[in-house]
Amino acid sequence: MKIDEGRVVEEIRRVKPRLVLLSCPEGYLRQVEDLASRLEREFGVETMVSADLCYGVCDTADLEALKLGADLAFHIGHRSGFTRIGERTVMVDVFDDADFSKVIEKAVALLKPYRRLGLCTISQHLHSLDSAKGLLESAGFEVYVGKGHERLLDGQVMGCRFTTSFSIRGEVDALVFLGQSRFHAVGVALSSGKSTFMLDPYSETVEDMGVQAEQWGKRTVLQIYKAVDAKRFGVIVGLRDGQMLSAQAVHLKKRFQKHGREARLITLREVTEERLAPFRDLDAFIQTACPRISIDGSVFSRPVLSTPQAEALFGI
Numbered sequence: 344m345k346i347d348e349g350r351v352v353e354e355i356r357r358v359k360p361r362l363v364l365l366s367c368p369e370g371y372l373r374q375v376e377d378l379a380s381r382l383e384r385e386f387g388v389e390t391m392v393s394a395d396l397c398y399g400v401c402d403t404a405d406l407e408a409l410k411l412g413a414d415l416a417f418h419i420g421h422r423s424g425f426t427r428i429g430e431r432t433v434m435v436d437v438f439d440d441a442d443f444s445k446v447i448e449k450a451v452a453l454l455k456p457y458r459r460l461g462l463c464t465i466s467q468h469l470h471s472l473d474s475a476k477g478l479l480e481s482a483g484f485e486v487y488v489g490k491g492h493e494r495l496l497d498g499q500v501m502g503c504r505f506t507t508s509f510s511i512r513g514e515v516d517a518l519v520f521l522g523q524s525r526f527h528a529v530g531v532a533l534s535s536g537k538s539t540f541m542l543d544p545y546s547e548t549v550e551d552m553g554v555q556a557e558q559w560g561k562r563t564v565l566q567i568y569k570a571v572d573a574k575r576f577g578v579i580v581g582l583r584d585g586q587m588l589s590a591q592a593v594h595l596k597k598r599f600q601k602h603g604r605e606a607r608l609i610t611l612r613e614v615t616e617e618r619l620a621p622f623r624d625l626d627a628f629i630q631t632a633c634p635r636i637s638i639d640g641s642v643f644s645r646p647v648l649s650t651p652q653a654e655a656l657f658g659i
């Protein structure tokens with residue numbers, strides 16, 4: 344993994360901050376700690392490293408930086424169409440140097456039945472898209488990469504945004520996801536309705552996501568049906584910067600009330616079984632924070648539906 348340190352240094356030289364806050368996903372913490380101590384030595388700047396969980400581009404530490412009096416916040420590791428977020432957050436890319444050539448070589452035989460392929464990936468592999476496209480084209484495939492949209496760059500998917508793969512579903516016979524995230528690969532399969540293959544450069548394996556997508560799809564529907572008889576709902580507003588959809592939560596609460604159910608608003612940073620346990624009188628929850636929580640998150644004893652699942656529930 345390589346952090347785009349040039350971007351960090353450029354901003355430090357420009358802003359000349361007294362205090363900077365650095366946040367990143369857990370897996371990068373050691374590298375970020377090392378970067379922080381080098382920044383202190385080389386630029387005489389005070390640094391703080393956020394050890395809080397950091398989930399995505401929705402989860403910057405902009406407000407924390409403001410409260411701490413930091414002049415800059417570096418959000419490291421979630422590349423997107425945004426280069427800055429909020430008043431003081433600078434987005435810093437991390438590049439994974441994984442090599443896709445071997446796994447692409449293995450995938451060619453399996454992908455033969457599909458002539459036209461759509462290619463997508465997550466932020467840390469975006470720089471590998473062009474070379475992967477070239478390799479697949481040399482093997483005789485027609486390869487398409489979906490155009491970036493809003494916060495998504497060309498070919499990029501996020502756990503809550505699959506516009507780039509969805510937009511090319513009519514032009515391709517199958518989709519190829521580069522990386523090692525079943526959650527994202529299944530999301531590509533479910534949102535596009537196309538055969539989807541995950542090419543994992545670390546294990547050098549090619550996985551057809553069909554069976555898993557079907558299982559996840561069924562699980563999603565099952566959760567909705569489990570909430571059908573619920574009388575009292577907790578509607579959760581996420582407190583992470585980009586997940587704070589309070590207007591949407593208030594709207595959902597009113598709709599539940601119109602449908603003759605009780606509904607109450609709850610705010611949470613971490614939506615876990617433990618945090619929901621004290622709300623014993625509630626039968627089910629809707630969380631407006633992040634779709635991943637309902638699909639891939641903790642195991643909940645009561646239904647915890649995402650907003651699209653809640654929409655489906657209203658339709659039953």
Ligand code: SF4
Pocket residue numbers: 398399400401402501502503504586632633634635
């Ligand atoms: S999937 Fe969830 S964590 Fe990832 S960007 Fe979307 S809201 Fe944030």
